[in-house]
Amino acid sequence: xxINQYFLELKDSYLFSTIAKKAAAHIEANPNAQxxxxxxxxxxxxxxPVAIAAMTAAVADMGVAATFKGYGPEQGYPFLxxxxxxxxxxxxxTLAADEIFVGxxxxxxxxxxxxxxxxxxxxxIPDPVYPAYLDANIMxxxxxxxxxxxxxxxxxxxxxxxxxxxxxxxxxxxxxPTGSVYTREQLKIxxxxxxxxxxxxxxxxxxxxxxxxxxxxxxxxxxxxxRKCAIEIASMSKMAGFTGVRCGYTIVPHELNFDGGNINKMxxxxxxxxxxxxxxxxxxxxxxxxxxxxxxxxxxxxxxxxANAQIIAQTMKDLNIWHVGGKNAPYVxxxxxxxxxxxxxxxxxxxxxxxxxxxxxxFGAKGExxxxxxxxxxxxxxxxxxxxxxxxx
Amino acid sequence: xxINQYFLELKDSYLFSTIAKKAAAHIEANPNAQxxxxxxxxxxxxxxPVAIAAMTAAVADMGVAATFKGYGPEQGYPFLxxxxxxxxxxxxxTLAADEIFVGxxxxxxxxxxxxxxxxxxxxxIPDPVYPAYLDANIMxxxxxxxxxxxxxxxxxxxxxxxxxxxxxxxxxxxxxPTGSVYTREQLKIxxxxxxxxxxxxxxxxxxxxxxxxxxxxxxxxxxxxxRKCAIEIASMSKMAGFTGVRCGYTIVPHELNFDGGNINKMxxxxxxxxxxxxxxxxxxxxxxxxxxxxxxxxxxxxxxxxANAQIIAQTMKDLNIWHVGGKNAPYVxxxxxxxxxxxxxxxxxxxxxxxxxxxxxxFGAKGExxxxxxxxxxxxxxxxxxxxxxxxx
Numbered sequence: 001x002x003i004n005q006y007f008l009e010l011k012d013s014y015l016f017s018t019i020a021k022k023a024a025a026h027i028e029a030n031p032n033a034q035x036x037x038x039x040x041x042x043x044x045x046x047x048x049p050v051a052i053a054a055m056t057a058a059v060a061d062m063g064v065a066a067t068f069k070g071y072g073p074e075q076g077y078p079f080l081x082x083x084x085x086x087x088x089x090x091x092x093x094t095l096a097a098d099e100i101f102v103g104x105x106x107x108x109x110x111x112x113x114x115x116x117x118x119x120x121x122x123x124x125i126p127d128p129v130y131p132a133y134l135d136a137n138i139m140x141x142x143x144x145x146x147x148x149x150x151x152x153x154x155x156x157x158x159x160x161x162x163x164x165x166x167x168x169x170x171x172x173x174x175x176x177p178t179g180s181v182y183t184r185e186q187l188k189i190x191x192x193x194x195x196x197x198x199x200x201x202x203x204x205x206x207x208x209x210x211x212x213x214x215x216x217x218x219x220x221x222x223x224x225x226x227r228k229c230a231i232e233i234a235s236m237s238k239m240a241g242f243t244g245v246r247c248g249y250t251i252v253p254h255e256l257n258f259d260g261g262n263i264n265k266m267x268x269x270x271x272x273x274x275x276x277x278x279x280x281x282x283x284x285x286x287x288x289x290x291x292x293x294x295x296x297x298x299x300x301x302x303x304x305x306x307a308n309a310q311i312i313a314q315t316m317k318d319l320n321i322w323h324v325g326g327k328n329a330p331y332v333x334x335x336x337x338x339x340x341x342x343x344x345x346x347x348x349x350x351x352x353x354x355x356x357x358x359x360x361x362x363f364g365a366k367g368e369x370x371x372x373x374x375x376x377x378x379x380x381x382x383x384x385x386x387x388x389x390x391x392x393x
Numbered sequence: 394x395x396i397n398q399y400f401l402e403l404k405d406s407y408l409f410s411t412i413a414k415k416a417a418a419h420i421e422a423n424p425n426a427q428x429x430x431x432x433x434x435x436x437x438x439x440x441x442p443v444a445i446a447a448m449t450a451a452v453a454d455m456g457v458a459a460t461f462k463g464y465g466p467e468q469g470y471p472f473l474x475x476x477x478x479x480x481x482x483x484x485x486x487t488l489a490a491d492e493i494f495v496g497x498x499x500x501x502x503x504x505x506x507x508x509x510x511x512x513x514x515x516x517x518i519p520d521p522v523y524p525a526y527l528d529a530n531i532m533x534x535x536x537x538x539x540x541x542x543x544x545x546x547x548x549x550x551x552x553x554x555x556x557x558x559x560x561x562x563x564x565x566x567x568x569x570p571t572g573s574v575y576t577r578e579q580l581k582i583x584x585x586x587x588x589x590x591x592x593x594x595x596x597x598x599x600x601x602x603x604x605x606x607x608x609x610x611x612x613x614x615x616x617x618x619x620r621k622c623a624i625e626i627a628s629m630s631k632m633a634g635f636t637g638v639r640c641g642y643t644i645v646p647h648e649l650n651f652d653g654g655n656i657n658k659m660x661x662x663x664x665x666x667x668x669x670x671x672x673x674x675x676x677x678x679x680x681x682x683x684x685x686x687x688x689x690x691x692x693x694x695x696x697x698x699x700a701n702a703q704i705i706a707q708t709m710k711d712l713n714i715w716h717v718g719g720k721n722a723p724y725v726x727x728x729x730x731x732x733x734x735x736x737x738x739x740x741x742x743x744x745x746x747x748x749x750x751x752x753x754x755x756f757g758a759k760g761e762x763x764x765x766x767x768x769x770x771x772x773x774x775x776x777x778x779x780x781x782x783x784x785x786x
Contacts, residue, residue, distance in 0.1 A: 001510065001561060001592055001651045002513055002514055002560065002651075003510060003511060003652045003656075004508065004509055004510055004511050004659075005652075007509065007662065007663075008653065040464075042464050043463055044461070046455060046457055046458050046461045047456055049456065051455075052452055052453070052455065052456040055452040056449060056452050056453070059445055059452060060445070060449070062439060062444075062445065062448075062637070062638065063439050063442065064439055065439050068438070068439045068440070068634075070435035070437070070634075070637050071433075071435050104497055104668075104669070107667065107668065107669040108669065111666060111667025111668070112505075112667060115397065115532060116396060116397055117394065117395070117396060118396060118397050118398065120395055121395055132667070135662075135666045136666055139508060167394040167395065168394060198394055200394045241461075243669075244461075244462040244463050244464060244673040245455065245672050245673070246669065246671065246672045258394045259394065259395050260398075260401065261396040261398075263396075266396065266397075269400065269403060269528075270400075270532070273504060273525055273532065274500065274505060274529055275497075275501055275504070276497070276500040276501065276636075276639065277637075278497075278639065279497075279637070279638050280637040281448065281638065281675070282672055282675075
């Protein structure tokens with residue numbers, strides 16, 4: 001049996017394991033230091049009460065023959081697709097229910113969607129960005145080209161930086177790790193560029209719920225033409241704190257026709273063959289989150305994280321440290337002071353201030369010299385962390 | 394952008410949708426006929442009380458900051474891997490915890506595991522069998538060769554039927570749809586054959602829990618040498634009624650080294666890149682199922698289904714209809730009476746007896762002329778269905 005040799009080209013990623021090891025060693029050596037974690041992009045606040053109530057009831061359904069649910073539709077239950085459809089009405093985006101595919105999270109769909117595309121495609125990936133885009137394409141043997149984020153473009157690269165024919169374009173807005181958000185005008189340029197080049201955009205909207213500026217688009221489908229060139233992958237992980245519950249959805253418009261194939265039909269076929277739907281219990285929780293009451297309860301959590309983000313951003317401003325993000329995203333992306341490398345600044349913050357952050361170099365070569373601070377923590381801890389940072393810098 | 398052209402080679406599968414349409418039309422035309430469904434392979438009995446209690450508690454955990462869970466390990470929580478490890482001790486099989494990968498069900502893992510293998514592999518698939526094996530390989534452009542099940546081999550094909558170099562061998566025992574189960578001796582022949590040919594066996598053990606004959610193996614790893622050539626994909630769908638809850642697991646031994654790659658490490662890398670773990674709530678339910686009390690409660694459901702299977706098999710015996718299965722599997726696979734085709738017998742049963750079954754032709758060319766009856770229903774309905782079948786045959 002011959003293995004997929006492209007797996008051997010993957011570099012081992014030690015980013016989060018190295019962070020975890022260094023943090024653990026530090027805590028062991030300094031047990032009373034109250035080390036604070038502003039590193040990993042994981043939520044910390046409990047679920048909305050409506051989600052708890054709905055999932056408790058759904059579990060009970062499964063214990064009684066009359067309400068027991070076996071296999072559900074691979075694409076998600078209509079009750080959930082309907083409320084997601086309605087959520088998009090709130091963005092002035094009209095979707096058909098069968099353009100919405102419920103899945104177990106953005107990471108799965110971002111990886112699995114690649115099944116639909118030939119190996120012979122040029123893949124465009126922003127740098128820095130969420131590392132799974134790159135690895136999933138290396139596994140499939142595709143050529144990857146990076147478009148550079150930097151201080152000049154505010155870590156929002158535009159198509160003029162490209163000198164290859166683009167086929168598959170990844171976008172992440174609000175961006176992980178930088179917290180930067182594309183404007184409507186910038187997204188329109190990308191959409192036009194994709195159509196002109198018969199390219200497809202994979203738009204990662206996992207952080208859309210953090211956008212508070214009403215002039216900024218929260219969905220690629222707010223942009224004219226996007227239905228001809230874009231897939232949107234969204235998640236309830238950050239919006240509803242579902243990182244451990246596992247639910248997301250992917251929007252595949254009917255108009256996506258490429259190279260003799262309809263992408264909506266192909267994704268439907270992929271999912272019905274290699275996926276069996278999301279847990280009924282989880283889908284009931286997700287449905288509750290999209291009710292007006294659910295959205296209100298989730299907003300309380302989002303507001304709390306965003307208040308933290310503001311505290312972090314204000315601290316950077318006070319310290320005259322170059323940064324982006326923190327306004328419409330739960331991440332602040334900053335230039336390491338004193339020209340330190342990402343890892344040197346990581347070590348400095350850990351040793352001097354007992355704070356765990358994330359070295360920017362872990363998100364791509366262009367992240368070197370930068371650093372991510374996350375708002376996913378309590379207000380108390382974030383405030384204390386910023387006090388310490390001011391003290392040591 | 395160039396699509397994966399192999400998708401265009403997929404044949405649309407209308408098996409279950411055609412069954413559903415025919416059944417719906419029949420019920421509409423005969424509203425008082427009390428049409429009985431012995432078709433789809435989905436469970437009908439509610440979950441074990443221990444699973445309900447555990448998931449109710451897990452949902453509550455998610456509503457409180459102190460017990461809230463964010464991202465879990467992609468491979469599954471140690472608490473679940475531990476009880477699965479222990480479940481295999483009961484089969485006299487010793488596994489390391491990191492050989493067990495918790496997933497969202499067998500269908501996902503059976504499809505996704507193919508990421509690890511090159512396109513240039515010969516795939517061996519039994520006929521008839523669960524249709525997803527074939528489609529997942531067509532999508533990847535692999536050459537597929539069938540090994541025929543028939544009355545002579547009791548629908549348990551052996552390797553002597555092959556005249557190509559095998560690379561990837563699918564096995565399903567107890568078999569879906571035939572209910573046949575390989576003996577220890579037969580599996581040993583397959584294991585030796587795989588090792589001799591440097592082939593890998595993908596062993597679908599989704600129905601292992603229905604094996605009551607202690608001489609029959611419930612895991613490929615009961616067979617000497619299997620750790621060098623086999624992956625086992627297992628499911629809680631039938632064992633614990635989790636078809637709508639979604640949990641399964643895949644066992645990838647450390648010894649699987651092929652072509653410069655270690656399959657355990659490759660699968661770990663695949664899952665950490667393109668999957669984000671199973672819902673914490675679901676994993677707590679799964680953990681409860683594997684406790685002694687959970688296994689006992691699940692056994693009550695399994696016993697009820699198996700009593701139904703016996704009723705079906707006994708009816709076939711009484712009617713002198715050739716059949717297999719029904720002893721260590723919830724399916725009875727029968728030869729259509731009077732040399733009817735699969736679909737003609739389907740229509741006959743529906744029209745004359747108001748019973749919905751599954752035409753064997755839906756599981757492969759060699760299923761033509763055969764029919765699957767499922768034990769997943771109430772004893773009352775199965776008894777009534779068998780009374781009707783005796784009446785019309």
